[in-house]
Amino acid sequence: MKKIIIIGYGPAGVSAALYLKRAGLNPLVIGKDLGALDGYSDLVENYYGFSEPIEGRKLIQSGVVQAKNLGVEIITDSVISLKQGEKGFIVTTTTNQYASEAVLLATGKTRQTLNIPGFKKFRGKGISLCATCDGYFYRRKKLAIVGCGAYMQHELEYLNRVSKDVTVFTHGHELTCTVENDVNTAKIIRFIGDEKISHIVTDQGEVPVDGVFIALGVPSSIDFASQLGVIVEKNNISVDENYQTNIEGLFAAGDIIGGKLQIAKAVYDGMQAADSIYSYLNK
């Protein structure tokens, strides 16, 4: 069992890892493939210390190398689930499972949504981003889950327990996992309905649904947090002055806890959270 797993290897996660490593702990850092990082090509000009503007992606790579040089264990993988174990937490990635006493959520705020007409309108009115959170309200209903990989498979397992009628919509993508459910590979054109969603319109026709669960790509920290019952306010994970969520041993830092969405703040968060995590693990 690990002492501490850090999910996310951006500024907050790596900053925490640097401090924890130097404090004598051996954090395991799990971050997404940098290739999957969109929106990180902007030049960073206001983070102290770099005489020339640096591309966000390069800064992240540099931070990962920095941590590795210090001996921090870093794995590139996508976390698809976070659960409480008998003691501590179970972190499941697309390829493995890890146990730890404490977890630091530091994945930033980028999240997969669907740029499809009707998505915003019906979000919360039949469209959900968290099967574990909302699945129960759709017992025995006609459900769709949108996704094509390990994260979808994980969410689908839960949905299959609440309904016998769950169809997988790959939205034109290739299915990269094995499922026993019906699979619809058509491209989704829009979601329609009245007060609530009623149909998925694809390029191959309309399909009636009661509920649609989005599980494309990989889940965000907010998704993990929701799965565990963490208090989320205004799309920010709530933490106390020690960067701890309402769940003991579960910490969060960086953009996901709100405040200024700045690297300087995320780095500071990481340092401070490391301190609290160290105290927590040595109490």
Place this chain on the structure above:
Amino acid sequence: MKKIIIIGYGPAGVSAALYLKRAGLNPLVIGKDLGALDGYSDLVENYYGFSEPIEGRKLIQSGVVQAKNLGVEIITDSVISLKQGEKGFIVTTTTNQYASEAVLLATGKTRQTLNIPGFKKFRGKGISLCATCDGYFYRRKKLAIVGCGAYMQHELEYLNRVSKDVTVFTHGHELTCTVENDVNTAKIIRFIGDEKISHIVTDQGEVPVDGVFIALGVPSSIDFASQLGVIVEKNNISVDENYQTNIEGLFAAGDIIGGKLQIAKAVYDGMQAADSIYSYLNK
């Protein structure tokens, strides 16, 4: 008149400058000659973003270049006095004087002290680091001021008002300014006395004194702050949640306000202070 002068071009000062410049203000940053920076040759390993350890001095240089590249006005000079003007503040350096509506103190905590036997013992018992703060208690006494440059000259002006018997001790250094007082160029060996200091022992003999004021090198932020009546607690400048001291328009950030003496914290401070200064100047 400038809107904002930042004293110090380390992480806190430059971070604040970057944010203020990008917010449309034109901060003037005044920092000490890097050659004078001792104790900055350590390698920095725990500040996020640098794949290889970077020497403290190089990081500071890199930050200065970063700010200059963004168009920030940076002057290398030693601030020797900070006073309140009719509106705002008057910042005096060894070569010039500047007025500004607000000031950010971000000089870090390095300060000149004397590694001479008796210095620690008699500090507060006849040895003072601030003529403006303590000079009044030595009216008409036999005083010594230790120093050789512009800062000493500035402090001496004040002492000459409280006593007609002030001798300048250059401690073996060459006098780099003009004074009308007696000058003793002998090297100081130790300070002696009973409950309070009574004599300066030099390599050329003993000199009786009632009070000794140290004004070697350049003053620290704590010295400036003390001159202005800023609340200082446990050698930290006290600031509110907006990084403002008890004097309106005077802000402080970085090591001098206490907390973790870490670059990540200083950079964060600078960013946050910039925000408060911006609000203050636009209120």
